[in-house]
Every structure is written in structure tokens, then in C-alpha cells.
Amino acid sequence: MSDNSRDLTQLLVDWSAGDQEAFGELMPVVYDELHRLAARYLRRERGDHTLQTTALVHEAYIRLIDQKRVQWQNSLQFFALAAQMMRRILVDHARRKGYEKHGGQVRRVSLDDAPEVSRERAADVVAVDEALLALAEVDKELARIVELRYFGGFKSEEIGELMGVSVPTVTRKFSLAKAWLYRYLASGGDSGA
């Protein structure tokens, strides 16, 4: 583990304890690390997105965080952060692959070179990303839930644990978010609100 891991771990702990400045310091480092790793994985990747995404975050986690010093809650925070990072990385990746948006259309962008991402769930990640940005302006919490679930693969229990709300609350909020996003995308980016 590198020397600055201590600082990162402390940042993570501080952030979990509510220190927003710590988050500000933590995020770029984690992002850089994930991005560096992602670049490596994505370059040689020919399909096994699943495995590699996991491995990627895991590696970042092991590399950056001194696990002796963090609690489960801290780790969960880290993964939430990682989910956010994954969103950026996947979107960047999709963009680079040339799936540019066409103004005003529902953009059916999918990760064709990542076959295990099935077309139904699909993930026009670029479109969802933008829709989420719009949702966040209305309700940050809803956007976060979608981000965790859709980009991070968090289950409702874990989201509840992370955000300190009950599982049914998470489920209900997700329903609303999903309806809102669907409508947003279906209407070509006009939330109507």
C-alpha cells in the first residue's frame, strides 16, 4: 500500500463523519485511480465487463484504503463513491466510442462492445447520465439512489444502510425516480417541471 493511503483512509473516515472537505480531497484521488485502472482494463477489454468492473473497484479499494482503519460504514461510503466514479467512467467510455447524442431524440446508446450489458436494460448510459443530472436539480436524493443502483449495482438494503433510510422508502423513492427519468427521456429531455 502506498504511503498516501493513510491520508486517504483518514479522509474516508472523516468524510463518513460528515467532513465535506475530506470528500473534496478524496474524490479526485479515487477518480484518478479508478480512471487509470479503468483505462487499463478497458483497453484490453473485449467483453468481460462484469468481472473487470468489479476487479477494478476492488483493486482501487485495496490500493487506496487501509482496511484496518475503516469500519463497514466507511467502506460502504467508499463504494458509493466508486459508484459515482463508475458512472463517469462508463459515460466517458461510451462517449469516446462515438455514441454522440443527437439533439432532442431519445438516445438509444448502448455499449455494443460490452455484450453482457443487455440491450433491454440498456443502457444508453449517456442519456441516463444526462437525465440524472436533470433529476438531481429537482431531488438530489433520488438521483443518488438511481446512481447507486444503476451504476453501482447497490441493492435497496445497501442503499438504505448507506443513506440511513428504510428499505421500503428506498424502493418507493426509486419508483418515483424511475418514472421521472422515463418520462424525461421519453419526452426528449423535457422534464416538464
Added chain:
Amino acid sequence: MEPDLWRRLEEVFQQALELPEGARSAFIAEASGGDATLRGELEALLSAHESSGSFLEEPVVEGGISQLIREQKDDYKSRKIGPYRLLKKLGEGGMSRVYLAVRDDDEYQKLVALKVIPRDLDRDDLRRRFRTERQILASLDHTNIAKLLDGGTTESGLPYFVMDYIEGVQIDEYCDRNRLSIVERLELFRTVCAAVQYAHQNLVVHRDIKASNILVTDDGMPKLLDFGIAKLLKPEAFAAPVEFTATRIRPMTPSYASPEQIRGRHITTATDIYSLGVLLYKLLTGRLPFELQKSPREMERAILEQEPQRPSTVVSRMSNVETVSTDLSPGPAVQEPPRIQPAQLRRRLTGDLDNIAMMALRKEPQRRYASAEMLSEDIRRHMEGLPVFAHKDSLGYRASKFVKRNRIAIAVCAAFIALLVGFAVNMTVQARRLALERDQAQHERDRAEEVVAFLQEIFSFSDPERTGSEEITAREILDRGRRRIDTELAGQPIIQASLMEAIGNVYNTLGLFDWSEASLRRALELRLEHLGEGDALVAQSEDSLGVLLRARGNYEEAERLLRRSLATRQKLFGDEHPLVAQSLVHLAQVSYDKTEAYESAEQLYRRALEIMRKARGDDDPAVTEILSELGILLVQTGRFEEAEVVFRQALETRRRELGNDNPRTADSANNLGVFLGILGRHDEALPLFRESLDVRLRILGEDHPATGESLNNLGRLLRETGDLEGAEDLYRQGLVIWRKRFGEGAPKVASMINNLGIVLLEQGELEEAETHLRRALAIRRQSLDANSPDLGWSLVGLGRLFLAKGEPQNAEPLIREALELYEQSFDRPHWRTAEARTLLGEVRTLQGRYEEAETLLVDGYQGVLSEFQNPSHRRTLDAVNRLIRLYEAWGKPEEVARYRALIPA
């Protein structure tokens, strides 16, 4: 959208979702009141909800982080290994993970540390390494070593083990945090030394001793952890540390690594001594002898080539800085209690502590302390104001120590030392002057021998055999003498060697084997260097060292030395010289101890006896000595009548020539006692053992190996007479002495452990008995030849345990092995063979193979009976009882009754 409106929307949306689809529209109309915007939004969202289907339901990347979360969560929370619930990861090393865990079915919820190979690291070599660590931990049971509690394999077949969870702070932090004084630090360090010494005695070299591997608990108890790269030694490696080859494992912590670790050379216990030196340095100064350098290469060079600064120098440099930066700053790295100022600390370290640390840190393994115990002992000496071994000697030093400690004795001792050294110096000065005039080498040697004869006379004052019980100061005199010889006679290697040897032999007599070995090896080295092979004095050194090494169980090197010595002596003095006889005796002892080559040993003894009788006459102590040895051998080969004659003869001669209050006479009494005990003549044996124990206790002291032997023998006698608890008590006492003196891996220690195991077995303490019996067998398998009949004691012992547990399948291979050994070793009927046969008979009884059992048992019973010629001997009765058990099982009441009648009421 306004926040308020949005919240309202969310609320209504969720309430609507709980309604059946048909009722939602009406609900919305009502709930939004007159707000058309809200109503429109809600309807749009509900419609979106209905048509969104699986949109966003699955994560964009399957598994994704969630999979990882759950893996990690498992790691943290719910994962179980065996009956243990893992609470959190404590650490991760190159090949294993350690978790804090708790036993689920344990009502006390005791926290433990669980170590397991992670699935992704599962490799054969790591498994082997892991098993070794587990095995090593299992063999160690010491208050200051984290204990192995349990082990097993996980559901997926990965090995794990469970240790004490030590809640504590790293030792250096502990010292600083609690502002321990130097004395307290030293005490703590000595406790660590004791743990390391214990590991070494169990043939384990830790190889990674460092502050972070020693945690101190709240109550101040240091615990040595992480035997992850520890190494199991073969026992020979102990006696001859430099000859041991180890695999090249690079240490994990360069700051604590010894030169030989850096070089990838032989690893011995001396490696741990070095690391202990680093630790001591750190505890005293707050610094490491070699702070981390810019590159690994520089670090290695420093360790290999540079002398570290003396602790006092390091401290004084720091102090200056501290002094300049005012008193308000927290003290130097070592936080002495406030009353000690930096200058005082420097003064405190200057001298003894400097020297002790520097001796442990020497580059050459053989020039460090020979054991952790010796390092610890030297610190104790320092704390008690005694002279330390590591000191660069000077008259002023010795005088100041001496005055401080004992004002009354000083006059006597000072005079004594002045006499010793004065004489030696005088003689050597003369020798040198004369040497200029005449044939140099020859003359110097003559003179040297004169000096030696004189000094040996004086030293023999401290040989307990010469002085009855007045040996209290012997150790002191020796220790001082040794220092003096080392430094002040450095220019006179031949004289120096002779004195070293004299001291080495006396140390040996006192049972201080480490010191003895160091002195004798030094003497041999000096003589080889300055006289060359084939010299009579070299032969003498080889003989002395050989005798010592045999006592320590290092048979191979002992034999090599003794054969060389014998050859030289025969060449120089002819075949009939007493010195040749002496070599023959010593060689006989080795071949007897090592392989129980009885026949060749007997020939050697008889030949030596013949030479010695011719040269010195029948009553000479040397003749008696050979007779005693021969007697033991005769007993071992079952020739009791011859043996009794020999033993009585030896004892009588010694009583007459040496008096009753003499260790040699005690030896003879002991030997006759052993012999009578074997024959079941307990009433005659008891007073002899008591006499022997009494003399040894008084003259040799309660720590002496021979005292341990008396305890062992008396214990055995008590066992024979049925006082099992008394026997157990004596064995335990004796074992403490022998373990300390011989080290855990010595065959002798195995024999006493075995005895303890048997006594426990006979008291029905099967569990503890099993531990001891297994341990004894393990030591013997490691230290004895595969065909040594001594192995049989342990095979039979453990075999009996399995019989007692009703596990004939486990007993059988052991007993068969013993039987084969005995049949090969004894070329005539022997009670041990007969007894083993009865045990195999018992195995057959338990297996229900009654006819085979009967043949073996009857045969064995008759064998034992005819050997001891005593129907009420315990071993005879054991055989009878085994027959009774057979016939009971077989349902033959008449036979049962017939054999019952043989047992005295």
C-alpha cells in the same frame, strides 16, 4: 418545481402506488385539490411508471460494485469459518489474512485472531508454509507467545488456525506512552528474551522479531506474534549454529534484518539475537541502529559494513537538539520519567548497556550472545551491578563494580584475581624473554603448561567436586576469570587457550552448557590456529568439546571430534596411554548414546578399562569411572548379574577414595539405585536415590542437570511403588531443570517428558498424557537415529496411551515398530522385547483376535518373568493383568481365576 410542491408530489405519488391501478386516477384528482400542475405531473408520472417496465431495473454493469460490496460485507460481517464468526480484518500479509473473530457457540464471546489463506492466494507452497506456522505455534506454549487455540479447514478446504487475540500496543509505543524508565524497559525486554529463548529451545527461529511483532497488553505483558516466516530447526543446528542451512527468505523489515539475512546466508538462532539487539537499541534510544536509507542497496550496505553508533552516542546527539529546543518540548524519543535528564540518560547507557546492545548487534553471528538467555542474563547482571560479559574489560571497571556490590568480599577476591593474573602475566613475560633466547615455540609451550597447571589448580577450587558445598562464588570467579583471559592474555594465544579450556570444563561441571561451549570452542580455535592439527593440545580440546557436545545431544559433531582426538593421541602416545583410554571411553559414550551400539561400546569400554588398570591400578578413580559406564551398558543389555558386581565395586571404591559427600560417589549411588530399581528391589534403591539427590542438591545445587537426574530417578521409583502423584511432582521439578539446561530438543528431556506422560497416563489423565507422550516421541524421532531403541520407550508409551483410550488401531503400528526395534537391537532376550510383545497381545485382545493375543501374552509374560526373576515386579504384574483382560474378554473364567491368583493382595 418548488421544493414544497415536489415534496407534495412525492407523497401523493407514493400513496397512489399503494392503491390498485383503477383507483389511482380518482385519488390523484382528490389529493391534488385544485392544483392542475400537480395533477398533470402526477398523471404523467404514473403513466410513465406503468409503461417504464424494466427500465433501469438492472444495473448497467451486471454484478458491478454490488458484487464487491457483498464480498467485502462478507469479509467484515457475516462470514463464518468453522464455528468462528469473522468480525473484521486485522491484517493482510503476503500469504494470509488475519481476522478478528469470535466463536459463535462460546458463551463468553472471547475474541480470537483467525488466520486463513485467502482463496485467491491458495497455492501449494503457501499451504506448506502455513502448515509449518501452525505446527510451530502448536509446539509453543508460553505466556509471552500468542497461543494457538484451534485450527481446521474452511468449507472450501482452505486451512486456517485460531490464535489468542492480543489487544495491545507495539512494545516501543508502549514504553514511550507509559514513560517507562530504563530499568522497566530492560525488564520488559528480558521477558521478550525469555519468549525467544523458549522458542529456540523448541527449535524455532522466529526470523522476524521487531517492535511491531511484539504487543504489550494493558497489564504490561509482552506477547510475541507472527511466526509467519519462522523456521523449524533440526536439533543439531543448535549445537552448531554456523552449520545450519536455511532457505533464503528475505526479511520483511530491513531495519531489523541481520547481515546474514541480507546476504541470504545461514539463519540460526543468532539471527534472532541480532534482531533482539535492534529491538533493545530501539527501546533504549528510540532510534534504530540503521535508520532507513534512501535505497535498499544503501540500507544493505549499512547493515553489512557499518558499525552502528553506540546507544549513548545516539542519545547524546538527540539530547543536544532537545536541549536547544527548550524544556517545553516533549522529551527525546525515549520518554524517560522527568527526573532523568538527557545527560543522565546518556550516562545511564554509557558502558554496560552500550556494550550489551553492541554485542547482540555484531556482524558475525558467532560473536553475538550464544543465546537469548545469555543476552537476558547479561542485562540482569547489569541491573544487579555485576560485571557484564559484553564489557570491554578494564581494571577500573571491575573494581568499581566490585566495590559497589560487595565490600566485604572484595579484599579476598581482589587478592585472588591479582594472584591469578599476576602469575599468568609474570609467567608469560618470562616465557617471552626466554623465548627470545632459546627455541621459541617449544619453550613458550612448556611455560604455558606450567601456567596452566597452576591456574587449573586454582580454578579447581571452584569445581564443586573438589570443595564440597563451597561453590557459591564459583560462578563469579569463573566469569571474572573468563573476561580477564579474553582480554589480557590476547597476545598469548596458547596460554589463553589452556585457560579457556579449563574454564570451559568447569562451566560444564556446573551445567552451564552455553558458556562452556563458547569457551571450549574458543580454546579449540586458538589451538588449531597456533599449534595446528595433530598437536596433543588440539587433541585435548577436541576431547573436551566432544564430551560437552555429547552431553548436549550433538552426537555427530561430538563423534567427529573424539575420533580425531583419539587418532592424534594414538599417534603421539601409543596405544596403551591413559589418554587413549580416556578417548575410548568418551567415544563409547557417544556411540552408545547415539545409536545404542552396545556391542561396539562395550568393546571400547573393556579396552579402555584394560589400559587404565594397567597404567593406574584397580583403585584409581579413572578405573571406577569406566566401571560405572560399563555397568550402565550391562544393565541396558539386560546382563544384571554382571552389572550389579560392577556397580557395587564402583560405589565402594568411591566411598573409600573420595568420601560420601562427593558428586562422583553420588553418581555411583545413583547408578546402583537405578539398577536395583529396574530389578524391582525398591527398598534397596530408595536410600541410594535419596543419598544421591541429597548430595547433588547440596553440592551441585538445585539447578544442576544431575539434580534433575536424581529427581527423574526418584520419580521413577515412586512410580514403581505406586506413588503416582509423588512421581508426577518430581518429574515436573526435574523437567524444569533439564529443559533449562539441555533445551527442549534434547533426547534426555524427551525421556523425562515421556516419564511424565506415563505417570499421567497411569493416573487416567489421558489428555495431558497424550500431549507429553506425543511431544517426547516427536523430539526423539528428530534427535535419535531411526533404529535407536530409546525411540522404543516413546513408541511403547504412546502405544499404551492408545490402548488406554481403546484405540488399538492407533496403538498397533507404534508397538510393532518398537518390537522390531528391540528385536534388531538386542541379540538376546530382553524384558523390553517381552513387554512390547504383551502390549501387542493387548492390541489383539481389543481387536478380538484372542488366539493370537494369547500366544503373544503368554510368551511375553514368560519373557518378563524370566528376565526379572521376580513374580511381583510391577512389569510382571502388568503382563499378568493383560492376560486377565484377555481371558475376561474371551470368556474364560477359569483362566482369569488362575492368573488372578498370581497377583499379591
